[in-house]
Amino acid sequence: MKPLIRLFPLAIVCFLAAVILSTASAGIATHPRLVVVITLDQFPHEYLARFEKHFGPGGFRYMMNGAVFTNATYKHASTSTGPGHAVILSGTYARSNGIVTNSWYDRSQRRRVYCVEDRSAQLLGSSGEGRSPANFTGLTYGDMLRINTAFRSKVISLSNKDRAAVLPGGKFANLVLWMKDSVFVSSTYYAAALPPWVQTFNASGKINSYFGAVWEKSLPASAYEDVDRDDAPYEEGGDGLGRTFPHPIRGKDALSITPSYYSALLSSPFGAEVLAALAKQTVTAERLGKRGVTDLLSVSFSSPDYVGHSFGPYSQEMLDMAVRMDRILSDFFAFLNREVGREQCLFVLTSDHGVSPIPQFLKAHSSAPVIKHFSAATIVAAIESVLTARFPRAQKDSWIEHRSGGSLFLSQPALAAASVTAEQAGRVVCDLLLSRPEISCAFTREQIRALTPTSMLERRIQNSFFETRSGDVVFSIRPLWTEGEDEPGATHGAPVESDAHVALMFRGTGVRPGLYHGEASPADIAPTLSTLTGVEFTPTLEGRVLTEAIGAFEPGKKSDVTGK
Ligand SMILES: [Zn+2]
Numbered sequence: 001m002k003p004l005i006r007l008f009p010l011a012i013v014c015f016l017a018a019v020i021l022s023t024a025s026a027g028i029a030t031h032p033r034l035v036v037v038i039t040l041d042q043f044p045h046e047y048l049a050r051f052e053k054h055f056g057p058g059g060f061r062y063m064m065n066g067a068v069f070t071n072a073t074y075k076h077a078s079t080s081t082g083p084g085h086a087v088i089l090s091g092t093y094a095r096s097n098g099i100v101t102n103s104w105y106d107r108s109q110r111r112r113v114y115c116v117e118d119r120s121a122q123l124l125g126s127s128g129e130g131r132s133p134a135n136f137t138g139l140t141y142g143d144m145l146r147i148n149t150a151f152r153s154k155v156i157s158l159s160n161k162d163r164a165a166v167l168p169g170g171k172f173a174n175l176v177l178w179m180k181d182s183v184f185v186s187s188t189y190y191a192a193a194l195p196p197w198v199q200t201f202n203a204s205g206k207i208n209s210y211f212g213a214v215w216e217k218s219l220p221a222s223a224y225e226d227v228d229r230d231d232a233p234y235e236e237g238g239d240g241l242g243r244t245f246p247h248p249i250r251g252k253d254a255l256s257i258t259p260s261y262y263s264a265l266l267s268s269p270f271g272a273e274v275l276a277a278l279a280k281q282t283v284t285a286e287r288l289g290k291r292g293v294t295d296l297l298s299v300s301f302s303s304p305d306y307v308g309h310s311f312g313p314y315s316q317e318m319l320d321m322a323v324r325m326d327r328i329l330s331d332f333f334a335f336l337n338r339e340v341g342r343e344q345c346l347f348v349l350t351s352d353h354g355v356s357p358i359p360q361f362l363k364a365h366s367s368a369p370v371i372k373h374f375s376a377a378t379i380v381a382a383i384e385s386v387l388t389a390r391f392p393r394a395q396k397d398s399w400i401e402h403r404s405g406g407s408l409f410l411s412q413p414a415l416a417a418a419s420v421t422a423e424q425a426g427r428v429v430c431d432l433l434l435s436r437p438e439i440s441c442a443f444t445r446e447q448i449r450a451l452t453p454t455s456m457l458e459r460r461i462q463n464s465f466f467e468t469r470s471g472d473v474v475f476s477i478r479p480l481w482t483e484g485e486d487e488p489g490a491t492h493g494a495p496v497e498s499d500a501h502v503a504l505m506f507r508g509t510g511v512r513p514g515l516y517h518g519e520a521s522p523a524d525i526a527p528t529l530s531t532l533t534g535v536e537f538t539p540t541l542e543g544r545v546l547t548e549a550i551g552a553f554e555p556g557k558k559s560d561v562t563g564k
Pocket residue numbers: 042081305309492
């Protein structure tokens with residue numbers, strides 16, 4: 001008995017000491033000093049599982065040892081870059097944030113509008129029309145972070161693509177940079193001039209330094225047996241890359257730098273290397289995470305998207321791109337650990353959309369006649385004739401003012417001439433479309449407004465609908481139906497799981513590691529970050545707080561696993 005009595009007070013002393021020590025350290029690390037949101041353009045969740053055995057310990061695996069959401073899907077119809085990036089830090093879909101597609105038809109101007117165009121802004125660092133979030137009708141987590149800290153927090157957003165930099169930056173970003181040929185540029189929306197350190201980075205010639213580089217396989221030959229053959233006829237390999245390894249990075253002209261050099265660079269892992277170099281320079285120059293307040297850095301790597309489009313998700317190139325992305329991330333995480341300290345960081349890794357298999361890849365490996373073709377011209381002709389038969393009128397001009405993707409704008413002069421409303425004509429068009437085998441759904445404006453979704457497809461259509469930017473009729477093509485003849489290369493953008501199911505992982509201060517198989521979405525990032533950092537939600541929230549992955553904040557129960 002005696003030893004127990006002697007031990008007990010000792011245990012109390014140890015417990016109190018632990019509480020005092022952990023309280024002291026928790027006071028420093030309750031909120032992260034730096035939130036890092038990494039987006040990989042076109043990165044389906046399944047890449048993590050399929051390529052995992054080729055990953056090292058410090059890149060994707062660092063994130064995979066955090067909170068991993070295995071069923072994160074976009075609940076919108078337009079699974080492309082602009083809409084995806086508009087969701088990631090706003091926690092809202094196009095119905096609220098207005099980014100319905102990468103570009104849409106503007107009826108009042110009778111022209112297509114690019115999602116981040118801004119005719120009142122100028123580029124910084126190059127010439128031409130500027131970019132801004134003027135068409136983005138939401139606010140982001142970063143905006144709320146800035147407001148909540150009386151604008152002491154810095155919000156910086158970087159990407160190879162303008163829309164992938166501008167949209168996560170929100171309205172109040174301090175600095176937004178993207179690639180334009182040989183330099184990183186910004187816009188007068190954000191500032192009057194590029195910061196001197198960006199000018200120095202541009203003057204270093206980093207982007208042009210890859211001219212003549214060669215993209216070779218980074219793994220032993222046997223590793224590539226898991227994927228498709230290298231020389232597949234349905235790969236694109238444009239801009240001088242060719243279909244097989246090794247891929248020269250020089251564009252179509254071997255002797256001098258032309259615009260196609262920059263396309264080739266982006267369609268290779270070197271496009272991601274360039275952006276990672278800029279991201280590191282940003283952290284150092286802007287002293288992110290070292291200013292006594294939470295800063296936000298968003299970095300969106302576009303090269304996985306270009307490689308995926310050109311070579312497809314089952315290509316040797318995509319495997320190699322993922323492996324090199326893993327090494328780039330590992331290097332970036334190690335850099336952040338040295339500069340800021342991992343325990344001061346909160347990391348998110350996600351993607352703006354997935355990708356569907358190249359149709360010819362499916363045909364090459366299976367004789368099953370699953371891929372079917374439709375003709376958009378045939379559908380348009382059928383719409384014209386059904387409307388003319390139903391609503392006779394004198395004029396013979398088209399009933400359709402504009403069609404892009406699954407959005408159809410009816411001609412207002414034609415409607416007026418036939419004394420019919422867009423809704424009446426739209427219902428006739430929907431009936432026709434729904435009778436066709438390639439169409440999965442079709443709605444008029446009124447139907448979408450009144451819709452109480454009973455399926456994921458209906459929910460996606462409604463989330464992608466914005467009154468002044470969507471058509472009078474909105475419809476969707478069934479999976480495995482492709483327009484025209486099979487082109488080489490892969491694509492995405494449809495309301496299907498392969499395009500909607502993406503990587504989503506959190507790691508760092510306040511995150512409870514684990515595999516989470518419940519329903520989740522990139523729309524959940526903003527509310528979850530808000531909760532983890534004590535920031536007010538964005539005004540119109542459509543995502544949820546991922547409470548299952550939020551660790552206890554009590555002293556001594558810090559859930560962060562720092563990897564040390
Ligand atoms: Zn894409």
